[in-house]
Amino acid sequence: MGTKTKAVLFDFMGTCLDWHSSIVEALPSALSESDRSKFALEWRQAYFDYNTARIREGRPVEDFDLSQRRVLDAFVDQQPDIKHLFSADAKEQSVAAWHRQKARNDVQEAVEKLKHDRKWEVFVHANGSTRLQLDLVKSAGLRFDMLFSSELLGHYKPAPEAYEKAMKLLKYGPEECVMVAAHASDLRDAKAVGMKTVWTDDIREDQDTVKKENDAYLSDMTNLDAVIAGL
Structure with a gap:
């Protein structure tokens, strides 16, 4: 040693x-598995980008769940073809999956x-x-x-x-x-x-x-x- x-x-x-399997499993089942996989990867990257911007701007640390909800809201808004699948309950379920x-x-x-x-x-x-x-x-x-x-x-x-x-x-x-x-x-x-x-x-x-x-x-x-x- x-x-x-x-x-x-x-x-x-x-x-x-x-983390990937956990998030894919929690996303709306109406999406194909490949689409859920892609969504999970891109959502995670969007969270990284969000945090990078906060660091660059000198902002204080933010609660993880709050950050994920904000990132998810913005991410879903950019995809009108699947936005209807993400009800308030579906969003909460998706964010909660990061804890399991x-x-x-x-x-x-x-x-x-x-x-x-x-x-x-x-x-x-x-x-x-x-x-x-x-x-x-x-x-x-x-x-x-x-x-x-x-x-x-x-x-x-x-x-x-x-x-x-x-x-x-x-x-x-x-x-x-x-x-x-x-x-x-x-x-x-x-x-x-x-x-x-x-x-x-x-x-x-x-x-x-x-x-x-x-x-x-x-x-x-x-x-x-x-x-x-x-x-």
Whole structure:
């Protein structure tokens, strides 16, 4: 084990959870499965874009559900051919689905190895609300030592302040922390504040770039503990 590693922080939904299946299942059944899949992907990207704009404009952290409702309203309004399928109840059901997600197949074992075999502390460090994260760890059957939401920290990732506030609360230096995420932007800023970084599993990113930028590059979490121990 690297002598200084004490904490492993995870991005959550995009990295640890099968968010896509959960949202597809909750969308109006009148849409085909392929249309629901496309809608889910584009809705998620619209949420990312919404948050990016808030960060750029210096706006405060907003409740996750409120953000998702606003994004969904605007997104549906842009699609008049399916707008009628999204009643108020359908919208509420769709937003609520973000609170119920299953873990990816290899995540639970990976987290348990980090906690029990390696004796490291493990944390969620993700945008969203604390209530959202509490609901998700229950539905996914995952156990972390602490949940750091953007709501709790007062900053969205990838702002450097989000990482610095978490480390301040943990009383750890950046050389003692490892960030695991599927988003290149999350990892770039974690590395910028001095954390070690492990990239895992997001085909949208340029693979050659993320291999060069991070301390480790994984296609899954099967050997995550051994990889971190070797950093």
